[in-house]
Amino acid sequence: MTLPRIAVDAMGGDDGVRVMVEGAALARREHDTFKFLLVGDQARIEAALETHPNMRGASEILHCEDVVGGDEKPSRALRRARTTSMGLAVDAVKRGEAGAAVSAGNTGALMAMSKLALRTMPGLDRPALAALLPTLGEDDVIMLDLGANRDCDARNLVQFAIMGAAYSRIVTGRERPRVRLLNIGTEETKGTEDIQEAANRLRASTGLAMDFEGFVEADKINRGQCDVVVCDGFSGNIALKAIEGAARFVTDLLKQAFSSSIRSKVGFLVSRPATELLKHHLDPNNHNGAVFLGLNGVVVKSHGSANAKGVANAVKVAARLLEDDIVNRIAHDLGEVSDMGFAANGAAK
Amino acid sequence: MTLPRIAVDAMGGDDGVRVMVEGAALARREHDTFKFLLVGDQARIEAALETHPNMRGASEILHCEDVVGGDEKPSRALRRARTTSMGLAVDAVKRGEAGAAVSAGNTGALMAMSKLALRTMPGLDRPALAALLPTLGEDDVIMLDLGANRDCDARNLVQFAIMGAAYSRIVTGRERPRVRLLNIGTEETKGTEDIQEAANRLRASTGLAMDFEGFVEADKINRGQCDVVVCDGFSGNIALKAIEGAARFVTDLLKQAFSSSIRSKVGFLVSRPATELLKHHLDPNNHNGAVFLGLNGVVVKSHGSANAKGVANAVKVAARLLEDDIVNRIAHDLGEVSDMGFAANGAAK
Numbered sequence: 001m002t003l004p005r006i007a008v009d010a011m012g013g014d015d016g017v018r019v020m021v022e023g024a025a026l027a028r029r030e031h032d033t034f035k036f037l038l039v040g041d042q043a044r045i046e047a048a049l050e051t052h053p054n055m056r057g058a059s060e061i062l063h064c065e066d067v068v069g070g071d072e073k074p075s076r077a078l079r080r081a082r083t084t085s086m087g088l089a090v091d092a093v094k095r096g097e098a099g100a101a102v103s104a105g106n107t108g109a110l111m112a113m114s115k116l117a118l119r120t121m122p123g124l125d126r127p128a129l130a131a132l133l134p135t136l137g138e139d140d141v142i143m144l145d146l147g148a149n150r151d152c153d154a155r156n157l158v159q160f161a162i163m164g165a166a167y168s169r170i171v172t173g174r175e176r177p178r179v180r181l182l183n184i185g186t187e188e189t190k191g192t193e194d195i196q197e198a199a200n201r202l203r204a205s206t207g208l209a210m211d212f213e214g215f216v217e218a219d220k221i222n223r224g225q226c227d228v229v230v231c232d233g234f235s236g237n238i239a240l241k242a243i244e245g246a247a248r249f250v251t252d253l254l255k256q257a258f259s260s261s262i263r264s265k266v267g268f269l270v271s272r273p274a275t276e277l278l279k280h281h282l283d284p285n286n287h288n289g290a291v292f293l294g295l296n297g298v299v300v301k302s303h304g305s306a307n308a309k310g311v312a313n314a315v316k317v318a319a320r321l322l323e324d325d326i327v328n329r330i331a332h333d334l335g336e337v338s339d340m341g342f343a344a345n346g347a348a349k
Numbered sequence: 350m351t352l353p354r355i356a357v358d359a360m361g362g363d364d365g366v367r368v369m370v371e372g373a374a375l376a377r378r379e380h381d382t383f384k385f386l387l388v389g390d391q392a393r394i395e396a397a398l399e400t401h402p403n404m405r406g407a408s409e410i411l412h413c414e415d416v417v418g419g420d421e422k423p424s425r426a427l428r429r430a431r432t433t434s435m436g437l438a439v440d441a442v443k444r445g446e447a448g449a450a451v452s453a454g455n456t457g458a459l460m461a462m463s464k465l466a467l468r469t470m471p472g473l474d475r476p477a478l479a480a481l482l483p484t485l486g487e488d489d490v491i492m493l494d495l496g497a498n499r500d501c502d503a504r505n506l507v508q509f510a511i512m513g514a515a516y517s518r519i520v521t522g523r524e525r526p527r528v529r530l531l532n533i534g535t536e537e538t539k540g541t542e543d544i545q546e547a548a549n550r551l552r553a554s555t556g557l558a559m560d561f562e563g564f565v566e567a568d569k570i571n572r573g574q575c576d577v578v579v580c581d582g583f584s585g586n587i588a589l590k591a592i593e594g595a596a597r598f599v600t601d602l603l604k605q606a607f608s609s610s611i612r613s614k615v616g617f618l619v620s621r622p623a624t625e626l627l628k629h630h631l632d633p634n635n636h637n638g639a640v641f642l643g644l645n646g647v648v649v650k651s652h653g654s655a656n657a658k659g660v661a662n663a664v665k666v667a668a669r670l671l672e673d674d675i676v677n678r679i680a681h682d683l684g685e686v687s688d689m690g691f692a693a694n695g696a697a698k
Contacts, residue, residue: 182587219597233533240591241568242567242592244595245572246596247595247598249485250595251599253630278606
């Protein structure tokens with residue numbers, strides 16, 4: 001199968017064109033079948049391409065001058081879906097001119113534009129933002145929703161579980177990913193009514209391609225004991241950012257500690273391979289690329305501050321999802337349970 | 350002022366009597382004015398006291414045989430408030446036989462018993478569970494609520510802010526602690542209606558002894574840029590546990606990395622003072638002692654898995670709050686704003 005090309009919003013992110021083009025080139029160095037549609041200011045993209053000969057013949061430029069602002073309200077950005085680099089990258093997916101879109105711009109605007117252009121999949125109430133997090137185990141854990149939906153009811157959570165499991169099958173290769181709902185305790189009585197109802201539905205269902213294993217508390221997300229953590233967008237955002245902040249806190253303390261004396265500095269130099277390993281494992285660039293699941297198309301959000309390696313990872317996530325046909329996998333899994341009251345048109349709730 | 354004695358539930362926690370008595374003794378080694386009422390099995394407490402001569406003459410034993418189970422439902426435990434070590438420790442505060450109670454038992458049961466015996470302070474809707482977290486700055490940050498109230502409205506959040514600020518004044522010495530509401534973004538439009546309304550009220554009020562500085566995202570909790578982080582109990586529990594889990598995740602990775610080669614092991618030994626500093630800073634025992642704020646009395650929850658140093662810290666937290674008269678400070682601060690629609694009997698909401 002020839003992989004459809006990937007539309008890259010070349011203007012989004014803190015460092016803009018240079019890092020987006022370098023990231024695409026980096027991904028292409030590993031996968032020389034990747035092809036790109038680079039959307040943004042033609043002159044600046046051409047300048048950035050000059051240092052990346054491996055991108056010649058593999059990328060087309062779609063010129064535009066308008067850019068969505070980092071702090072811009074999604075509703076305002078939405079009105080410029082036809083003129084901005086973000087809007088045109090997503091639109092390319094809609095028109096079949098690209099298989100997936102990658103942007104490092106404003107998350108809310110990207111979500112709004114993607115929903116408008118690609119529409120939510122039939123049978124699904126709401127898309128969700130999913131990301132991979134590192135664990136102590138062999139595989140990454142998928143967490144969703146991470147902020148696309150502030151409030152979620154039981155049916156949303158069940159649908160997120162189905163989508164997360166489909167994504168996890170691609171990432172981990174497990175036929176039945178281990179799914180848990182994020183909660184403030186593991187006893188059945190813990191949490192909101194929606195969380196409890198979602199748990200009851202997941203527990204009762206037998207047709208799902210997953211093992212639902214109950215609740216997980218936020219301190220166990222990274223232990224490698226489950227493959228998918230499902231939550232509403234508010235809790236997910238809090239948990240994800242708390243993890244990021246705590247990891248940075250510890251590494252900052254470590255830096256302070258290692259520079260506190262000459263002996264520590266020597267120790268640091270001697271143990272550099274160990275600390276490099278740690279740095280590699282914790283570098284958010286190695287886990288860059290959050291995915292909007294549940295749309296009729298693949299859209300990947302690269303972190304605004306990601307470097308070229310990070311952007312390359314986001315591109316590889318998009319390619320992987322295309323290759324493994326995530327959209328049809330989710331459609332299939334949602335279809336399997338449409339008669340169980342889970343799907344959007346079901347009778348329950 | 351003579352410090353009132355502290356009632357210690359000697360039976361709670363994973364390691365029970367031995368660690369609770371050792372913790373009390375450890376605290377008393379630093380503060381020889383501390384006096385204790387040790388509640389639990391007399392024979393076992395006496396046995397534990399044998400190795401701590403500094404506790405002689407400083408502690409009385411209140412014998413009982415019943416113990417609240419770690420997984421017991423609060424409603425069930427509540428029926429045995431008069432016979433369990435936890436219930437009797439809290440009851441001692443109510444009867445004025447102790448100034449504060451410390452327990453490492455079941456959090457939900459401790460909260461329920463404390464509320465029943467000591468009652469919520471006048472002018473306050475709900476007590477909250479508050480804890481100190483380490484930061485990159487000089488002072489610890491106070492976060493509340495951490496799980497006592499799953500759902501909170503705007504007025505609850507405002508009252509938590511007032512209580513957190515009173516606690517922070519004691520801990521940091523700042524006249525006007527910097528207070529923020531936990532949210533999923535810092536823009537004014539972010540978050541639930543209750544969070545936004547709480548922010549509006551805190552922003553509009555001028556009589557509060559704090560500087561309200563808007564929202565904080567979960568990745569900034571430990572940066573040392575604010576003194577009090579206010580949230581509902583669900584989000585607070587998620588954030589706290591995510592931070593604990595991520596910190597453990599990083600230190601586990603570090604251990605793995607340092608034992609990955611001989612060179613790393615040597616580096617570890619050389620840089621041991623640095624890693625010890627890190628270990629000290631991250632050891633949860635050094636921040637042990639969560640406080641139920643908003644009751645007519647001081648109740649401190651020690652972590653179930655805390656060691657003797659941790660228990661000693663919980664005892665010191667209780668002593669500090671007694672010394673600085675937290676109950677009357679909060680009553681005073683709530684009284685100051687009772688005409689502003691914040692207090693329980695106010696007109697608003």
